[in-house]
Ligand SMILES: NC(=O)c1ccc[n+]([C@@H]2O[C@H](COP(=O)([O-])OP(=O)(O)OC[C@H]3O[C@@H](n4cnc5c(N)ncnc54)[C@H](O)[C@@H]3O)[C@@H](O)[C@H]2O)c1
Protein backbone atom coordinates (compact mmCIF):
# COMPACT_ATOMS: atom_id res chain seq x y z
CA UNK A 52 0.00 0.00 0.00
CA UNK A 53 1.36 3.43 -0.97
CA UNK A 54 0.38 6.04 1.55
CA UNK A 55 0.77 9.72 0.73
CA UNK A 56 0.37 12.51 3.22
CA UNK A 57 -0.93 15.66 1.52
CA UNK A 58 -1.10 19.05 3.22
CA UNK A 59 -4.15 20.95 1.98
CA UNK A 60 -3.89 24.73 2.25
CA UNK A 61 -7.19 26.12 0.98
CA UNK A 62 -6.26 29.75 1.67
CA UNK A 63 -8.39 32.78 0.86
CA UNK A 64 -11.00 34.02 -1.60
CA UNK A 65 -11.96 31.27 -4.06
CA UNK A 66 -9.28 29.01 -2.49
CA UNK A 67 -11.67 26.99 -0.28
CA UNK A 68 -14.21 26.63 -3.11
CA UNK A 69 -11.77 25.21 -5.63
CA UNK A 70 -9.99 23.16 -2.94
CA UNK A 71 -13.29 21.37 -2.24
CA UNK A 72 -13.24 20.17 -5.84
CA UNK A 73 -9.63 19.02 -5.51
CA UNK A 74 -10.55 17.01 -2.41
CA UNK A 75 -13.52 15.48 -4.24
CA UNK A 76 -11.24 14.40 -7.07
CA UNK A 77 -8.54 13.07 -4.72
CA UNK A 78 -11.13 10.92 -2.97
CA UNK A 79 -12.35 9.62 -6.33
CA UNK A 80 -8.78 8.77 -7.36
CA UNK A 81 -8.17 7.00 -4.04
CA UNK A 82 -11.34 4.93 -4.53
CA UNK A 83 -10.05 3.75 -7.91
CA UNK A 84 -6.69 2.55 -6.57
CA UNK A 85 -6.84 -0.13 -3.89
CA UNK A 86 -3.08 0.19 -3.36
CA UNK A 87 -3.05 3.97 -2.81
CA UNK A 88 -4.22 5.93 0.19
CA UNK A 89 -4.21 9.69 0.69
CA UNK A 90 -3.90 11.12 4.17
CA UNK A 91 -5.40 14.60 3.71
CA UNK A 92 -4.33 17.16 6.30
CA UNK A 93 -6.08 20.51 6.11
CA UNK A 94 -4.25 23.54 7.53
CA UNK A 95 -4.70 27.29 7.77
CA UNK A 96 -2.67 29.45 5.38
CA UNK A 97 -2.73 33.05 4.17
CA UNK A 98 -5.08 35.75 5.41
CA UNK A 99 -7.42 33.08 6.79
CA UNK A 100 -4.56 31.94 9.04
CA UNK A 101 -3.57 35.47 9.96
CA UNK A 102 -7.05 36.42 11.17
CA UNK A 103 -7.32 33.19 13.17
CA UNK A 104 -3.81 32.95 14.65
CA UNK A 105 -1.98 36.24 13.99
CA UNK A 106 0.39 34.46 11.57
CA UNK A 107 -0.11 33.90 7.85
CA UNK A 108 2.03 30.70 7.96
CA UNK A 109 1.47 29.43 11.51
CA UNK A 110 3.70 26.86 13.24
CA UNK A 111 0.98 24.21 13.15
CA UNK A 112 0.72 24.60 9.36
CA UNK A 113 4.50 24.52 8.98
CA UNK A 114 4.60 21.21 10.87
CA UNK A 115 1.87 19.68 8.70
CA UNK A 116 3.70 20.82 5.56
CA UNK A 117 7.07 19.57 6.84
CA UNK A 118 5.58 16.13 7.44
CA UNK A 119 3.67 15.96 4.15
CA UNK A 120 4.82 14.15 1.01
CA UNK A 121 3.37 16.99 -1.06
CA UNK A 122 1.49 20.22 -0.49
CA UNK A 123 -1.61 21.25 -2.37
CA UNK A 124 -2.35 24.94 -2.07
CA UNK A 125 -5.44 26.89 -3.09
CA UNK A 126 -5.08 30.65 -3.40
CA UNK A 127 -4.10 33.34 -0.95
CA UNK A 128 -4.56 37.09 -0.86
CA UNK A 129 -7.16 39.74 -0.29
CA UNK A 130 -8.49 42.61 -2.33
CA UNK A 131 -6.22 45.65 -2.29
CA UNK A 132 -8.45 47.40 0.24
CA UNK A 133 -8.74 44.39 2.58
CA UNK A 134 -4.97 43.80 2.43
CA UNK A 135 -4.33 47.16 4.02
CA UNK A 136 -5.81 45.81 7.27
CA UNK A 137 -2.82 43.47 7.69
CA UNK A 138 0.73 44.66 8.48
CA UNK A 139 2.83 44.58 5.30
CA UNK A 140 5.06 41.69 6.38
CA UNK A 141 2.15 39.50 7.47
CA UNK A 142 0.15 40.05 4.26
CA UNK A 143 -0.36 36.56 2.88
CA UNK A 144 2.05 36.93 -0.05
CA UNK A 145 5.01 38.05 2.10
CA UNK A 146 3.90 36.28 5.27
CA UNK A 147 2.97 32.87 3.87
CA UNK A 148 3.57 32.21 0.18
CA UNK A 149 7.12 33.49 -0.21
CA UNK A 150 8.24 31.91 3.10
CA UNK A 151 6.84 28.58 1.91
CA UNK A 152 8.69 28.84 -1.39
CA UNK A 153 11.87 29.67 0.48
CA UNK A 154 11.43 26.97 3.15
CA UNK A 155 11.11 24.16 0.61
CA UNK A 156 13.37 25.80 -1.97
CA UNK A 157 10.76 25.23 -4.67
CA UNK A 158 12.95 26.78 -7.32
CA UNK A 159 11.35 25.23 -10.40
CA UNK A 160 7.88 26.48 -11.23
CA UNK A 161 6.14 24.71 -14.11
CA UNK A 162 3.22 26.63 -15.59
CA UNK A 163 1.68 24.75 -18.51
CA UNK A 164 -0.24 26.80 -21.05
CA UNK A 165 -2.44 24.29 -22.80
CA UNK A 166 -5.54 24.49 -24.94
CA UNK A 167 -6.48 21.71 -27.37
CA UNK A 168 -7.61 22.56 -30.88
CA UNK A 169 -11.26 21.75 -30.08
CA UNK A 170 -11.32 24.32 -27.27
CA UNK A 171 -9.36 27.04 -29.05
CA UNK A 172 -12.55 29.14 -29.09
CA UNK A 173 -11.99 29.82 -25.36
CA UNK A 174 -9.07 32.04 -26.37
CA UNK A 175 -9.61 35.71 -27.18
CA UNK A 176 -7.02 35.34 -29.97
CA UNK A 177 -8.21 35.01 -33.56
CA UNK A 178 -8.81 31.65 -35.18
CA UNK A 179 -5.82 32.04 -37.52
CA UNK A 180 -3.52 32.55 -34.50
CA UNK A 181 -4.89 29.99 -32.05
CA UNK A 182 -7.07 27.71 -34.19
CA UNK A 183 -4.77 24.71 -33.71
CA UNK A 184 -4.61 25.22 -29.96
CA UNK A 185 -1.46 25.81 -27.90
CA UNK A 186 0.74 23.68 -25.72
CA UNK A 187 3.80 25.22 -24.12
CA UNK A 188 5.48 25.18 -20.75
CA UNK A 189 6.64 28.25 -18.88
CA UNK A 190 9.45 27.37 -16.50
CA UNK A 191 9.84 30.13 -13.97
CA UNK A 192 12.67 30.41 -11.44
CA UNK A 193 10.78 30.77 -8.17
CA UNK A 194 13.10 31.46 -5.25
CA UNK A 195 15.48 34.15 -6.49
CA UNK A 196 15.62 37.45 -8.33
CA UNK A 197 13.83 40.58 -7.22
CA UNK A 198 11.44 38.64 -5.01
CA UNK A 199 14.12 37.36 -2.68
CA UNK A 200 16.90 39.96 -3.11
CA UNK A 201 17.93 42.39 -0.39
CA UNK A 202 15.35 45.09 0.27
CA UNK A 203 15.82 48.42 1.96
CA UNK A 204 13.52 51.36 2.55
CA UNK A 205 14.40 54.64 4.22
CA UNK A 206 14.57 58.39 4.01
CA UNK A 207 17.60 60.06 2.38
CA UNK A 208 19.53 63.12 3.57
CA UNK A 209 17.09 65.38 1.68
CA UNK A 210 14.09 63.85 3.41
CA UNK A 211 13.00 61.85 0.33
CA UNK A 212 11.65 58.35 0.91
CA UNK A 213 13.49 55.72 -1.12
CA UNK A 214 13.44 52.02 -1.74
CA UNK A 215 16.11 49.60 -2.97
CA UNK A 216 15.23 46.12 -4.14
CA UNK A 217 17.96 43.92 -5.54
CA UNK A 218 17.67 41.39 -8.34
CA UNK A 219 20.05 38.78 -6.98
CA UNK A 220 21.15 35.43 -8.38
CA UNK A 221 24.24 33.30 -8.04
CA UNK A 222 25.39 30.94 -10.74
CA UNK A 223 24.30 27.85 -8.84
CA UNK A 224 20.70 29.05 -8.67
CA UNK A 225 20.65 29.88 -12.37
CA UNK A 226 22.29 26.58 -13.31
CA UNK A 227 19.68 24.62 -11.34
CA UNK A 228 16.68 26.12 -13.16
CA UNK A 229 18.39 26.13 -16.54
CA UNK A 230 19.16 22.41 -16.19
CA UNK A 231 15.52 21.72 -15.39
CA UNK A 232 14.55 23.67 -18.50
CA UNK A 233 16.98 21.81 -20.77
CA UNK A 234 15.78 18.46 -19.42
CA UNK A 235 12.17 19.48 -20.04
CA UNK A 236 12.99 20.67 -23.56
CA UNK A 237 14.81 17.39 -24.23
CA UNK A 238 11.71 15.43 -23.19
CA UNK A 239 9.49 17.54 -25.49
CA UNK A 240 10.30 19.21 -28.83
CA UNK A 241 13.99 19.93 -28.12
CA UNK A 242 13.60 23.68 -28.47
CA UNK A 243 14.21 26.00 -25.52
CA UNK A 244 13.28 29.66 -25.57
CA UNK A 245 15.50 31.55 -23.16
CA UNK A 246 13.73 34.73 -22.06
CA UNK A 247 16.00 37.50 -20.82
CA UNK A 248 16.77 41.22 -20.74
CA UNK A 249 20.53 41.20 -21.23
CA UNK A 250 20.44 44.52 -23.10
CA UNK A 251 19.86 46.17 -19.70
CA UNK A 252 20.14 43.75 -16.79
CA UNK A 253 23.49 42.32 -15.67
CA UNK A 254 21.55 39.49 -14.08
CA UNK A 255 20.46 38.45 -17.57
CA UNK A 256 24.06 38.62 -18.82
CA UNK A 257 25.09 36.04 -16.20
CA UNK A 258 21.89 34.07 -16.84
CA UNK A 259 22.70 33.84 -20.56
CA UNK A 260 26.30 32.81 -19.86
CA UNK A 261 25.00 29.91 -17.78
CA UNK A 262 22.48 28.97 -20.49
CA UNK A 263 25.44 28.77 -22.89
CA UNK A 264 27.47 26.63 -20.48
CA UNK A 265 24.67 24.23 -19.59
CA UNK A 266 23.69 24.06 -23.27
CA UNK A 267 27.04 22.37 -24.02
CA UNK A 268 25.62 19.25 -22.36
CA UNK A 269 22.47 19.38 -24.50
CA UNK A 270 23.65 19.57 -28.12
CA UNK A 271 20.32 18.05 -29.16
CA UNK A 272 18.36 21.04 -27.78
CA UNK A 273 18.14 24.20 -29.88
CA UNK A 274 18.24 27.41 -27.82
CA UNK A 275 16.48 30.54 -28.99
CA UNK A 276 17.14 33.77 -27.11
CA UNK A 277 14.33 36.31 -26.87
CA UNK A 278 14.20 39.59 -24.98
CA UNK A 279 11.36 39.51 -22.48
CA UNK A 280 9.53 42.52 -23.88
CA UNK A 281 9.53 41.05 -27.39
CA UNK A 282 8.45 37.70 -25.94
CA UNK A 283 5.29 39.35 -24.63
CA UNK A 284 4.42 40.46 -28.17
CA UNK A 285 5.23 37.09 -29.75
CA UNK A 286 3.05 35.36 -27.16
CA UNK A 287 0.08 37.31 -28.54
CA UNK A 288 1.01 37.22 -32.21
CA UNK A 289 2.15 33.62 -32.48
CA UNK A 290 2.10 31.60 -29.25
CA UNK A 291 2.40 28.34 -31.21
CA UNK A 292 6.11 28.97 -31.82
CA UNK A 293 6.83 28.24 -28.15
CA UNK A 294 7.33 24.87 -26.51
CA UNK A 295 9.50 25.34 -23.41
CA UNK A 296 10.33 28.81 -22.11
CA UNK A 297 12.67 29.50 -19.20
CA UNK A 298 12.94 32.78 -17.33
CA UNK A 299 13.69 34.48 -14.04
CA UNK A 300 11.13 34.90 -11.30
CA UNK A 301 9.52 38.26 -12.10
CA UNK A 302 9.45 37.73 -15.88
CA UNK A 303 7.75 34.38 -15.23
CA UNK A 304 5.14 35.91 -12.96
CA UNK A 305 4.08 38.35 -15.64
CA UNK A 306 4.34 36.17 -18.73
CA UNK A 307 2.50 33.27 -17.10
CA UNK A 308 -0.51 35.50 -16.46
CA UNK A 309 -0.28 36.41 -20.14
CA UNK A 310 -0.51 32.65 -20.68
CA UNK A 311 -3.85 32.74 -18.86
CA UNK A 312 -4.92 35.55 -21.17
CA UNK A 313 -4.04 33.47 -24.23
CA UNK A 314 -6.16 30.58 -22.93
CA UNK A 315 -9.10 32.83 -22.12
CA UNK A 316 -8.98 32.56 -18.31
CA UNK A 317 -6.51 32.32 -15.47
CA UNK A 318 -8.79 29.52 -14.30
CA UNK A 319 -7.05 27.31 -16.88
CA UNK A 320 -3.60 27.79 -15.32
CA UNK A 321 -2.42 25.10 -12.87
CA UNK A 322 1.18 24.91 -11.66
CA UNK A 323 3.82 22.81 -9.95
CA UNK A 324 6.47 24.32 -7.67
CA UNK A 325 9.23 21.80 -7.43
CA UNK A 326 11.96 21.68 -4.82
CA UNK A 327 14.81 19.24 -4.22
CA UNK A 328 12.93 17.45 -1.44
CA UNK A 329 9.40 18.75 -1.40
CA UNK A 330 7.10 20.17 -4.01
CA UNK A 331 3.88 22.04 -3.78
CA UNK A 332 1.10 22.53 -6.30
CA UNK A 333 -1.11 25.57 -6.80
CA UNK A 334 -3.13 27.43 -9.40
CA UNK A 335 -1.04 30.18 -11.02
CA UNK A 336 -3.74 32.73 -10.30
CA UNK A 337 -4.82 34.54 -7.18
CA UNK A 338 -7.76 34.44 -4.81
CA UNK A 339 -10.09 36.24 -7.27
CA UNK A 340 -11.83 38.37 -4.61
CA UNK A 341 -14.19 39.68 -7.31
CA UNK A 342 -15.92 36.30 -7.64
CA UNK A 343 -15.22 34.65 -4.27
CA UNK A 344 -18.06 32.98 -2.37
CA UNK A 345 -20.33 32.59 -5.40
CA UNK A 346 -19.49 29.03 -6.44
CA UNK A 347 -18.58 30.25 -9.94
CA UNK A 348 -14.76 29.99 -9.97
CA UNK A 349 -13.22 27.65 -12.50
CA UNK A 350 -11.62 24.76 -10.59
CA UNK A 351 -9.65 23.47 -13.62
CA UNK A 352 -6.47 25.19 -12.35
CA UNK A 353 -6.87 23.47 -8.97
CA UNK A 354 -7.77 20.03 -10.32
CA UNK A 355 -4.97 20.41 -12.88
CA UNK A 356 -2.63 21.06 -9.95
CA UNK A 357 -3.82 17.75 -8.47
CA UNK A 358 -2.97 16.07 -11.79
CA UNK A 359 0.51 17.60 -11.72
CA UNK A 360 0.95 16.35 -8.14
CA UNK A 361 -0.15 12.80 -9.03
CA UNK A 362 2.31 12.79 -11.90
CA UNK A 363 5.32 14.60 -10.46
CA UNK A 364 5.20 13.67 -6.75
CA UNK A 365 3.48 10.27 -6.73
CA UNK A 366 4.46 8.82 -10.12
CA UNK A 367 0.78 8.25 -11.04
CA UNK A 368 1.21 9.38 -14.62
CA UNK A 369 -1.66 7.40 -16.11
CA UNK A 370 -4.16 8.67 -13.55
CA UNK A 371 -2.89 12.22 -14.06
CA UNK A 372 -3.55 11.81 -17.79
CA UNK A 373 -7.01 10.46 -17.00
CA UNK A 374 -7.72 13.56 -14.95
CA UNK A 375 -6.66 15.92 -17.74
CA UNK A 376 -8.84 13.94 -20.13
CA UNK A 377 -11.78 13.96 -17.74
CA UNK A 378 -11.66 17.75 -17.56
CA UNK A 379 -11.38 18.08 -21.33
CA UNK A 380 -14.40 15.77 -21.70
CA UNK A 381 -16.50 18.09 -19.52
CA UNK A 382 -15.58 21.02 -21.78
CA UNK A 383 -16.09 18.91 -24.90
CA UNK A 384 -19.70 18.30 -23.82
CA UNK A 385 -20.26 22.04 -23.88
CA UNK A 386 -20.06 22.76 -20.14
CA UNK A 387 -17.96 25.50 -18.57
CA UNK A 388 -17.85 28.05 -15.75
CA UNK A 389 -18.72 31.71 -16.49
CA UNK A 390 -15.10 32.86 -16.94
CA UNK A 391 -15.01 30.85 -20.17
CA UNK A 392 -18.62 31.40 -21.25
CA UNK A 393 -18.40 35.06 -22.22
CA UNK A 394 -21.82 35.18 -23.82
CA UNK A 395 -21.23 32.06 -25.92
CA UNK A 396 -23.76 29.33 -26.45
CA UNK A 397 -22.46 27.03 -23.70
CA UNK A 398 -23.97 25.15 -20.77
CA UNK A 399 -23.04 27.18 -17.74
CA UNK A 400 -22.04 25.21 -14.65
CA UNK A 401 -20.99 26.05 -11.09
CA UNK A 402 -17.67 25.27 -9.45
CA UNK A 403 -18.99 22.21 -7.62
CA UNK A 404 -20.80 20.90 -10.70
CA UNK A 405 -17.55 20.97 -12.65
CA UNK A 406 -15.92 18.85 -9.92
CA UNK A 407 -18.87 16.41 -9.92
CA UNK A 408 -18.68 16.01 -13.69
CA UNK A 409 -14.92 15.46 -13.64
CA UNK A 410 -15.44 12.65 -11.12
CA UNK A 411 -18.16 11.07 -13.30
CA UNK A 412 -15.87 11.22 -16.36
CA UNK A 413 -12.98 9.78 -14.37
CA UNK A 414 -15.08 6.87 -13.15
CA UNK A 415 -15.74 5.87 -16.77
CA UNK A 416 -12.03 5.46 -17.46
CA UNK A 417 -10.06 2.27 -16.94
CA UNK A 418 -7.60 2.49 -14.02
N1 LIG B 1 -0.39 31.99 -5.69
C1 LIG B 1 -1.36 32.74 -5.16
O1 LIG B 1 -2.02 32.35 -4.21
C2 LIG B 1 -1.65 34.07 -5.78
C3 LIG B 1 -1.37 34.28 -7.13
C4 LIG B 1 -1.70 35.53 -7.70
C5 LIG B 1 -2.29 36.51 -6.93
N2 LIG B 1 -2.55 36.27 -5.61
C6 LIG B 1 -3.28 37.24 -4.78
O2 LIG B 1 -4.65 37.19 -5.14
C7 LIG B 1 -5.27 38.44 -4.86
C8 LIG B 1 -6.11 38.89 -6.04
O3 LIG B 1 -5.24 39.22 -7.12
P1 LIG B 1 -5.74 39.65 -8.55
O4 LIG B 1 -7.18 40.01 -8.49
O5 LIG B 1 -4.76 40.61 -9.10
O6 LIG B 1 -5.54 38.34 -9.45
P2 LIG B 1 -6.41 37.01 -9.55
O7 LIG B 1 -5.56 36.03 -10.26
O8 LIG B 1 -6.94 36.63 -8.24
O9 LIG B 1 -7.64 37.43 -10.48
C9 LIG B 1 -7.49 38.06 -11.76
C10 LIG B 1 -8.76 37.83 -12.58
O10 LIG B 1 -8.84 36.47 -12.96
C11 LIG B 1 -10.06 35.89 -12.50
N3 LIG B 1 -9.78 34.51 -12.04
C12 LIG B 1 -8.68 34.08 -11.40
N4 LIG B 1 -8.80 32.77 -11.13
C13 LIG B 1 -9.99 32.37 -11.61
C14 LIG B 1 -10.67 31.13 -11.63
N5 LIG B 1 -10.15 30.02 -11.11
N6 LIG B 1 -11.91 31.08 -12.20
C15 LIG B 1 -12.43 32.17 -12.75
N7 LIG B 1 -11.84 33.38 -12.77
C16 LIG B 1 -10.62 33.48 -12.20
C17 LIG B 1 -10.52 36.78 -11.35
O11 LIG B 1 -11.90 36.69 -11.14
C18 LIG B 1 -10.03 38.14 -11.79
O12 LIG B 1 -10.97 38.73 -12.63
C19 LIG B 1 -4.12 39.38 -4.50
O13 LIG B 1 -4.12 39.50 -3.10
C20 LIG B 1 -2.90 38.67 -4.99
O14 LIG B 1 -1.73 38.98 -4.27
C21 LIG B 1 -2.25 35.06 -5.04
Ligand SMILES: CC(C)[C@H](C(=O)O)[C@@H](O)C(=O)O
Nearest residue numbers: 128144148149304335336337
Ligand atom coordinates in the same frame (compact mmCIF):
# COMPACT_ATOMS: atom_id res chain seq x y z
C1 LIG C 1 0.90 36.16 -4.94
C2 LIG C 1 2.22 36.42 -5.55
C3 LIG C 1 3.29 36.56 -4.50
C4 LIG C 1 2.61 35.36 -6.59
C5 LIG C 1 3.92 35.73 -7.28
O1 LIG C 1 4.10 36.89 -7.65
O2 LIG C 1 4.75 34.83 -7.43
C6 LIG C 1 1.58 35.12 -7.67
O3 LIG C 1 1.35 36.23 -8.45
C7 LIG C 1 2.02 33.95 -8.53
O4 LIG C 1 2.13 34.13 -9.74
O5 LIG C 1 2.23 32.86 -7.98
Ligand SMILES: [Mg+2]
Nearest residue numbers: 304305308335
Ligand atom coordinates in the same frame (compact mmCIF):
# COMPACT_ATOMS: atom_id res chain seq x y z
MG1 LIG D 1 1.38 35.86 -10.51
